[in-house]
Amino acid sequence: MEFERRNYAALPQPSGAFHHSVRSGTTLYIAGSTAGGTSAATGDIAAQTEAILDKFEHILKENGGTLANVTSFVTDLREAPAAGEVRMKRFAGAFPASTQVQVAALGTPDLKIEIDAIAILPD
Numbered sequence: 001m002e003f004e005r006r007n008y009a010a011l012p013q014p015s016g017a018f019h020h021s022v023r024s025g026t027t028l029y030i031a032g033s034t035a036g037g038t039s040a041a042t043g044d045i046a047a048q049t050e051a052i053l054d055k056f057e058h059i060l061k062e063n064g065g066t067l068a069n070v071t072s073f074v075t076d077l078r079e080a081p082a083a084g085e086v087r088m089k090r091f092a093g094a095f096p097a098s099t100q101v102q103v104a105a106l107g108t109p110d111l112k113i114e115i116d117a118i119a120i121l122p123d
Helices: 045-063 077-091
Strands: 003-004 019-025 029-033 066-074 097-102 113-120
Touching: 003 097, 019 045, 019 077, 029 045, 045 077, 066 077, 077 097
Parallel strands: 066 097
Antiparallel strands: 003 019, 019 029, 029 113, 066 113
């Protein structure tokens, strides 16, 4: 089985030992992403969610396909409804499978959400 590991020049580059995405056949695994490196990095959870989904949109445009599953890691579940409103708007009824968990912290104190995803690509 072959894997295609990619980073995308238009996105903030990974700060660790990982790639933005890894493709295997028609499955694309998108690494956990935060609003880090964007103007939303110190914004509220809604702005951070928009920034993350913008990154995912870029990756999906480069590869084709659609999100099948997302996992959201939030630092405060009381803020999660605001992220949910962004998702309602962005996914417009074509919702992926989803899991949401609360975590103690993310990379920096200003970060409120991290999302990773799995996308299904055309043959």
